Amino acid sequence: MIDLYYWTTPNGHKISLFLEETGLPYRIHPINIGKGEQFAADFLKIAPNNRIPAIVDHDTADGQPLSLFESGAILLYLAEKTGKFIPQDLRGRQEVLQWLFWQMGGLGPMAGQNHHFNRFAPEKIPYAIKRYVDETARLYGVLNKRLADRPFVAGEAYSIADMAIYPWIVSHKWQEQNLDDFPHLKAWFEGIQARPATQRAYALVEKINPPQK
Numbered sequence: 604m605i606d607l608y609y610w611t612t613p614n615g616h617k618i619s620l621f622l623e624e625t626g627l628p629y630r631i632h633p634i635n636i637g638k639g640e641q642f643a644a645d646f647l648k649i650a651p652n653n654r655i656p657a658i659v660d661h662d663t664a665d666g667q668p669l670s671l672f673e674s675g676a677i678l679l680y681l682a683e684k685t686g687k688f689i690p691q692d693l694r695g696r697q698e699v700l701q702w703l704f705w706q707m708g709g710l711g712p713m714a715g716q717n718h719h720f721n722r723f724a725p726e727k728i729p730y731a732i733k734r735y736v737d738e739t740a741r742l743y744g745v746l747n748k749r750l751a752d753r754p755f756v757a758g759e760a761y762s763i764a765d766m767a768i769y770p771w772i773v774s775h776k777w778q779e780q781n782l783d784d785f786p787h788l789k790a791w792f793e794g795i796q797a798r799p800a801t802q803r804a805y806a807l808v809e810k811i812n813p814p815q816k
Contacts, residue, residue: 605629608649608657610636611812613711613770614674618656619807620766621681621688623800633811660684675707678763688763698757702749702764706771710746713738714771717778739778747785755791761798769795773805 607622607629609615622629634640634655641653650657650672657672660680671677679700682689690696717735720728746768749756756764772792775782782789795801808814 604661606632606659606661608632608634608646608655608659609807609811610634610655611808612636612655613714613774614654615656616770616773616804617674617767618658618677618681619804620769620801621678621763623803624761624766624798625681625685625687627681627685631807631811635812675703675767678703678767682763688761688766690757690760690762695758699762699764702756703767706764706767710739710742710768710771713742714774714778718774721779722777736779739780743772743775743780743785743788747788750787750791754794761795765791765795769801 605622605627607618609619609631610633621627634646636655640646641650641655646657647653649659649670652672654672656674656677657670658677659668659670661668663669669680671680679689689699713735716731717739720731720735724731746756753759755761756768769792772782772788782792
């Protein structure tokens with residue numbers, strides 16, 4: 604059994620996508636970041652950076668619970684644990700890892716700043732908004748070009764790289780991006796959106812953190 608410490612953010616969705624795809628048994632521990640629950644002492648023992656997601660795996664090879672924070676590290680761990688969604692050959696594995704790290708170091712931080720300055724900052728700063736909208740568009744362009752001749756980011760097979768990237772594209776309207784401007788990215792996005800596991804993962808929003816009416 605895996606304990607998933609989760610909230611309905613792009614990084615949280617990465618892990619629920621993987622767990623739903625593989626059918627690994629898990630239970631959710633909601634961490635309401637709007638109420639500051641990420642700063643609770645018990646959660647900080649698992650996630651010292653006070654960010655979701657985090658997991659505790661109770662089914663390990665040595666029989667001892669293993670806790671992990673950082674979404675990329677969790678995805679890699681789960682892929683290695685199950686032998687799924689990451690190639691076993693040298694080159695295939697590196698294709699997945701470089702795009703996983705591209706998301707962690709590029710798309711996630713830039714789109715996150717885009718969200719902040721566009722939607723949440725108490726003061727609208729045109730320079731900051733333009734900077735992050737433009738950089739998000741550049742990254743979308745990189746991804747669109749990458750997907751021009753392959754169905755998934757790392758090649759022929761769906762992988763943890765796709766799972767890491769997809770949740771950040773879900774919020775494209777927040778980021779002032781039009782998917783029609785990126786046709787290869789749009790086709791990839793719609794394909795993942797239609798996967799049954801994706802639909803199950805995103806159905807958790809209504810249960811855990813339903814949108815305000």
